[in-house]
Amino acid sequence: MKPDDLQPSPGWTLSRRAGRMTSSAIRDLLKITEQPGIISFAGGLPSPLTFPVEAFRAACEKVLREDGRSALQYAASEGYAPLREAVAALLPWKVDPAQVLITTGSQQGLDLVAKVLVDQDSRVLVETPTYLGALQAFAPMEPQVVGIASDDEGVDIADLARRRGDARFLYVLPNFQNPTGRTMTEGRRQALVQTARELALPLVEDNPYGDLWFDAPPPAPLAARYPQGTIYLGSFSKVLAPGLRLGYLVAPPAVASKLVLAKQAADLHSPSFNQRLVAEVLRDGFLERHVPTIRTLYRDQRDAMLEALAREMHGLDLRWNAPAGGMFLWARLPAGIDAARLLPRAVARGVAFVPGAAFYAGEADARTLRLSFVTASREQIAAGIAALAATIRENPRP
Amino acid sequence: MKPDDLQPSPGWTLSRRAGRMTSSAIRDLLKITEQPGIISFAGGLPSPLTFPVEAFRAACEKVLREDGRSALQYAASEGYAPLREAVAALLPWKVDPAQVLITTGSQQGLDLVAKVLVDQDSRVLVETPTYLGALQAFAPMEPQVVGIASDDEGVDIADLARRRGDARFLYVLPNFQNPTGRTMTEGRRQALVQTARELALPLVEDNPYGDLWFDAPPPAPLAARYPQGTIYLGSFSKVLAPGLRLGYLVAPPAVASKLVLAKQAADLHSPSFNQRLVAEVLRDGFLERHVPTIRTLYRDQRDAMLEALAREMHGLDLRWNAPAGGMFLWARLPAGIDAARLLPRAVARGVAFVPGAAFYAGEADARTLRLSFVTASREQIAAGIAALAATIRENPRP
Numbered sequence: 050m051k052p053d054d055l056q057p058s059p060g061w062t063l064s065r066r067a068g069r070m071t072s073s074a075i076r077d078l079l080k081i082t083e084q085p086g087i088i089s090f091a092g093g094l095p096s097p098l099t100f101p102v103e104a105f106r107a108a109c110e111k112v113l114r115e116d117g118r119s120a121l122q123y124a125a126s127e128g129y130a131p132l133r134e135a136v137a138a139l140l141p142w143k144v145d146p147a148q149v150l151i152t153t154g155s156q157q158g159l160d161l162v163a164k165v166l167v168d169q170d171s172r173v174l175v176e177t178p179t180y181l182g183a184l185q186a187f188a189p190m191e192p193q194v195v196g197i198a199s200d201d202e203g204v205d206i207a208d209l210a211r212r213r214g215d216a217r218f219l220y221v222l223p224n225f226q227n228p229t230g231r232t233m234t235e236g237r238r239q240a241l242v243q244t245a246r247e248l249a250l251p252l253v254e255d256n257p258y259g260d261l262w263f264d265a266p267p268p269a270p271l272a273a274r275y276p277q278g279t280i281y282l283g284s285f286s287k288v289l290a291p292g293l294r295l296g297y298l299v300a301p302p303a304v305a306s307k308l309v310l311a312k313q314a315a316d317l318h319s320p321s322f323n324q325r326l327v328a329e330v331l332r333d334g335f336l337e338r339h340v341p342t343i344r345t346l347y348r349d350q351r352d353a354m355l356e357a358l359a360r361e362m363h364g365l366d367l368r369w370n371a372p373a374g375g376m377f378l379w380a381r382l383p384a385g386i387d388a389a390r391l392l393p394r395a396v397a398r399g400v401a402f403v404p405g406a407a408f409y410a411g412e413a414d415a416r417t418l419r420l421s422f423v424t425a426s427r428e429q430i431a432a433g434i435a436a437l438a439a440t441i442r443e444n445p446r447p
Numbered sequence: 448m449k450p451d452d453l454q455p456s457p458g459w460t461l462s463r464r465a466g467r468m469t470s471s472a473i474r475d476l477l478k479i480t481e482q483p484g485i486i487s488f489a490g491g492l493p494s495p496l497t498f499p500v501e502a503f504r505a506a507c508e509k510v511l512r513e514d515g516r517s518a519l520q521y522a523a524s525e526g527y528a529p530l531r532e533a534v535a536a537l538l539p540w541k542v543d544p545a546q547v548l549i550t551t552g553s554q555q556g557l558d559l560v561a562k563v564l565v566d567q568d569s570r571v572l573v574e575t576p577t578y579l580g581a582l583q584a585f586a587p588m589e590p591q592v593v594g595i596a597s598d599d600e601g602v603d604i605a606d607l608a609r610r611r612g613d614a615r616f617l618y619v620l621p622n623f624q625n626p627t628g629r630t631m632t633e634g635r636r637q638a639l640v641q642t643a644r645e646l647a648l649p650l651v652e653d654n655p656y657g658d659l660w661f662d663a664p665p666p667a668p669l670a671a672r673y674p675q676g677t678i679y680l681g682s683f684s685k686v687l688a689p690g691l692r693l694g695y696l697v698a699p700p701a702v703a704s705k706l707v708l709a710k711q712a713a714d715l716h717s718p719s720f721n722q723r724l725v726a727e728v729l730r731d732g733f734l735e736r737h738v739p740t741i742r743t744l745y746r747d748q749r750d751a752m753l754e755a756l757a758r759e760m761h762g763l764d765l766r767w768n769a770p771a772g773g774m775f776l777w778a779r780l781p782a783g784i785d786a787a788r789l790l791p792r793a794v795a796r797g798v799a800f801v802p803g804a805a806f807y808a809g810e811a812d813a814r815t816l817r818l819s820f821v822t823a824s825r826e827q828i829a830a831g832i833a834a835l836a837a838t839i840r841e842n843p844r845p
Binding site for chain 2: 066156168190286307
C-alpha cells in the first residue's frame with residue numbers, strides 16, 4: 050500500500066449527518082472499564098449465564114436437518130411467518146401477525162421508525178433521561194430531540210402537554226428503563242394515553258426489559274391501551290440472547306406497510322436462519338420455563354446491590370432507587386461530585402459504572418450514574434460497591 | 448380490537464421519504480410468478496443446491512460447544528475480529544482488517560454508504576441499468592440519482608466526465624452485473640479509475656458475484672487500483688448462503704470510522720453467532736473447494752439457457768448477451784414489445800422473468816428483461832425458454 054492510499058482522496062464529501070457523528074462518550078469510557086480485574090457495573094449486556102445454549106444447539110440441529118436449504122435462503126422482509134405468529138401470541142393484547150415486523154434487533158426498529166417518521170428538524174420527544182441508543186438511532190434523520198421532564202413515575206404529563214408542539218412522536222421506555230431502572234406507574238400510563246389521544250400524539254414504546262420483572266408483572270403496555278397510536282418495539286436479546294440480533298415491532302397497519310419498505314431497503318430481511326432458530330426455541334412454551342430463571346438470578350443480584358449500597362454508603366449523601374425489574378439501578382452522587390470525573394478514580398479502585406450524563410437529550414444531571422447488577426456475582430457486587438463507596442469518600446469536594 | 452384500532456390515529460405524520468416509498472414494481476410482479484408450476488427466471492435468489500448445509504451444521508455444533516455464551520452475546524459494531532481478518536485475507540489487494548466492517552448483508556452496506564455520503568438532493572451517479580436494491584437503499588437519504596450511459600464494457604467514460612457535477616460518488620457493479628450479467632472490461636476499468644482520479648470522484652464498488660466466474664476470473668477490482676477513492680462491498684450470500692445476512696465493506700480509514708458509527712446506530716452489530724459460523728466455515732480454505740462447485744452448476748445452466756435461446760428464438764428479433772459469470776442474462780425484445788406487458792402472457796404459458804424497466808434510474812428501455820439461469824434445471828430452462836419464445840411469437844405487434 051502506498052502512503053497516500055491511507056488518506057481518502059480529496060473527492061470524499063461526507064453527509065451533514067456524518068459530520069455530526071462522533072463516537073459516543075460511553076463507548077470511549079467503556080474502553081477503560083474493560084481492563085482485566087475491573088468489577089464492571091458499566092455494561093449494558095445481559096448475563097451470559099442466562100443464554101439457553103443447549104436449546105440453541107438442539108434448534109440448530111433440527112432446523113438444518115429438516116429445513117436447511119430454506120433456512121439459508123433469502124426470505125420475506127416482514128419476517129418468518131411462524132415467528133411473527135409466535136410474537137403476536139406472546140403479546141398481551143390482540144395483535145394481527147400481519148402487523149408484526151421482525152427486525153435485526155430492536156435497535157433496527159428505532160432506525161426504521163426514524164426513517165418513516167422523522168424529517169430533518171422534525172420534533173421528537175423523549176423522557177429525561179432516555180435510552181442513549183435511541184438518540185443514536187434517531188440522529189441520522191436529524192431530528193430536534195426534546196427531553197420531557199420525568200419523575201419516578203414516568204414522564205411529566207403537564208410538561209408533555211406544554212411541549213408537544215408538532216412533535217412526530219414521544220419515545221418512551223416504560224418498564225425498568227434503561228438507564229434509570231424506573232417503571233411507569235399504572236396511573237401515569239393511564240394519564241399518558243389519555244393525553245396522547247387528546248394531543249393526537251403518536252407513541253413509540255420500547256419494551257426490551259418488560260419480562261424481567263422481579264415480584265409482579267409491570268402494568269399493561271401503552272400499545273395495549275392505544276394500539277392505533279403506538280408503535281411497540283420488543284426484543285429477544287434479554288430473554289434469549291442478543292447475539293442473534295432479533296427484535297420486532299408492532300405498528301398500526303398504515304405505518305407498518307411503510308416500515309416494511311424501509312426494512313427491505315435497509316437489509317432486505319433479518320437472518321432467516323436465526324428467525325427459524327428462535328421460532329423453534331419458542332415452541333412449547335419455552336419462555337415460560339426459561340424467563341423465571343433469569344428473573345431469579347437478576348433479582349438476587351439486585352438484592353445484593355441494594356444490600357451493599359445500604360451497608361457501604363452509610364453517611365454519604367448518595368441516593369439510589371430500587372428497580373422492580375430489568376438490569377439497571379440509578380444513583381445520584383453527593384452535591385459537587387461529577388460522575389464522569391469520578392469514573393477514573395473508581396476504575397483505579399477496581400470498579401466501573403456509566404456516568405448518567407450521556408443519557409440526557411437536553412441539560413444533563415452530571416451527578417447521576419447507571420449501575421448494572423446483572424453481570425457481576427454477589428461477591429463482586431459487594432466488593433465493587435465497597436470500592437465505589439471508598440472512591441466517593443476520598444473524593445475531594447470542590 | 449375495536450374497529451377504529453385498525454386505522455392510525457390522526458396524529459401520525461409520515462416523513463417525506465416515507466411518503467415516496469412504494470412497493471417496488473418487481474416485488475408486485477414477482478407475486479404473480481410465485482404460482483405453482485411456473486418456471487421462474489425471475490428470481491434473484493442463488494440456487495439452494497449450493498448452500499453448504501453440512502458445513503453449517505458442523506460449525507453450529509462447534510461454535511456452540513466451544514464458545515456458545517460469547518457467540519450469543521453482544522459484540523463490537525465493527526464485526527468479529529477473526530472474520531474481519533478472513534475477509535481481508537480473501538481480497539486480492541492489501542487490506543488492513545481495521546478497514547473491514549461486517550454488515551448485515553451487503554444491502555446494509557448500501558444503506559450505511561448513503562447515510563454517510565448522501566444529503567438531501569446530493570447527486571449520485573449509477574450505471575444504466577443498475578441494481579434496483581441500490582436505488583432502494585439510497586432513496587431514504589433522498590439523493591438525485593443520475594444514470595450514466597453504459598455499454599457492454601461498462602460505464603461510458605465520456606458521459607461520466609460530462610455528468611460528474613458535484614456527485615458524491617459513482618455506484619458501480621463491475622462483475623456479472625445485476626441485472627445485465629455484463630462485466631466491465633480491463634480497459635474500461637483502467638479508464639474509469641484514471642477518470643475518477645482526475646475528477647476526484649469517489650467510487651462505490653459492489654461485488655456480490657465476482658467469485659462466480661465461469662471460465663476466467665474477472666479483471667481486478669476498482670478498489671485494488673484506487674483504494675483511497677473506493678468503498679468496496681462484498682457478500683457471503685452468493686458463495687455461502689444469503690439467509691445468514693452477512694456481507695462486508697472496505698473503506699478508506701476516514702470514511703470507515705463514520706461507517707462504523709452509522710452501523711452502530713443502525714443495528715449495533717451484525718449477528719455475532721452468524722459471524723462466528725462463517726469464520727468457522729471459512730477455515731482451511733473451504734471456499735477454494737466450495738465455490739468451484741457453484742461455478743460448475745451455474746455455468747452448465749447458463750450454457751443450457753444460451754443453447755435454448757439459440758434454438759427457440761430463431762427468426763425472432765430477440766437479442767441477448769452471454770454472461771461470463773454470475774446469475775443473470777439480459778435480453779431485449781423485438782421492437783414494439785414491452786416486457787412488462789409481455790409478462791402476464793408469459794406467466795399464462797408457464798414462464799416468468801423480470802421486466803428490465805425497474806432497473807433504470809432515468810428513462811427505461813421497456814423492451815429489456817432479466818433472466819436468471821441459476822434456480823431452474825436444464826430441463827426447466829429448455830421448457831421455459833420454449834414457452835417464452837412461443838409467447839413472443841403470439842404477441843401481437845402494435
